[in-house]
Amino acid sequence: MFAGLSLDQAPPFRAPLKFFLTAPVFACIAGVFLLFGSSFEIHSPNTIATIHLLTIGFMIMIVFGALQQMLPVVAGAVIPKPMTVANTTYTLLVLGIISFVSGFLYYEKILLFISSNFLLLGLFLFTSIALWQLLKVQNKSWIVLGMIFSLLFLMIAFFVGIHLIISHALGNISTLHYDIALIHYNYIFFGFIFLLIVAITFQVVPMFWVADSFSQNQQKFIILFTTLVLIFYGFNIFMQLGFDLVYKFLMSGVTLYFGYITIQKLKNRKIKLKDISVYFYIISMMFLMIGAVLWIVQLPLQFIGVIWGLGFVYTLMNGMLYKIVPFLTWFHISSKGVFDIPTMRDMINIKWSQMQFTLHLTSVLFFIIGLSFHSDYLLKYGAIFFIISNILLFINLFRAAKIFLVRF
Secondary structure, three states: OOOOHHHHOEEEOOOHHHHHHHHHHHHHHHHHHHHOOOOOOOOOOOHHHHHHHHHHHHHHHHHHHHHHHHHHHHHHOOOOOOHHHHHHHHHHHHHHHHHHHHHHOOHHHHHHHHHHHHHHHHHHHHHHHHHHHHHHOOOOOEEEEOOOOOOHHHHHHHHHHHHHHHHHHHHHOOOHHHHHHHHHHHHHHHHHHHHHHHHHHHHHHHHHOOOOOOOOOHHHHHHHHHHHHHHHHHHHHHHHOHHHHHHHHHHHHHHHHHHHHHHHHOOOOOOOOOOHHHHHHHHHHHHHHHHHHHHHHOOOOOHHHHHHHHHHHHHHHHOOOOHHHHHHHHHHHHHOOOOOOHHHHOOOHHHHHHHHHHHHHHHHHHHHHHHHHHOOHHHHHHHHHHHHHHHHHHHHHHHHOOOOOOOO
């Protein structure tokens, strides 16, 4: 099951754990913003703040937590002084997202400058260390290369994002602002999040769910094709080539292919035990594929944001957390020579995880239907279910982690 892993190089459990437990808290705050926000207009300060609570406060928190564990274990890329790096990155991200959200809500320029500095330091610190360690890996698999490309796109998207923040702070919104924002959105979603999910999926689907491995050709095609299409998109935007529809078709094609083969491998897994995390993963891939089709037919950006952001990325990360946190709890306790511990399946109550799964999907459906019928009431109900879902997610994860925390 753990073939190819180097478990003796894993960092202390508390290094990634704080990221995993903080992410649902920021998601709850985002839900509150959605509940009391005046509208879901894509460029309103409330929406921009909410989006970044979910992207930085939830998604990047989880990604950085997972990478701290996966880089040394899967790739052999050991992060030096892991607790120092984790604590520093965590503090800077928390301060950065709080000042960012406050700056946009109250449009305080000083807070936007402060947030850009905190986020610059936090994201650059962790990303540069992770990239350096990955680049030193001798025999780079496509999983390692996928992580490298993903972090490179994050660096590009982040510096573009800092430019956008400073433009708002200075009130200097140029005619290229929208084009630059498109680069930021696409490189964050496809370059960073999608590529990283692809690389992690190649590793964890066969490992956690005893499914067939992705072939080397499949890994090479998805990672290389996505990278080249994103480079093409950058040239297309800055040189005003007008090939936006070509880009959409190419990127939609690779996402549809990835979603399809992942679902097939999960459906045909060798051991079909009842496991809610599998349903999270399969549903997330379905949302990825639906979003790809709707993106081509030019649905409003709000729809795509809900379907891809909450339906695909958020659902998948929920499912991964239900595997990663119990696994790390079990691993770090057993590595200390203690074997009188619950199994990974018993660390989180199946009924509670099923309830959270239902609440999460209900919230996504309310958001989609609310946007379809322009109903603020349905959107508010979606926000309420989203908040409750994240409270339950926090409780479930904390119960699993508590098994370790009360012992050590």
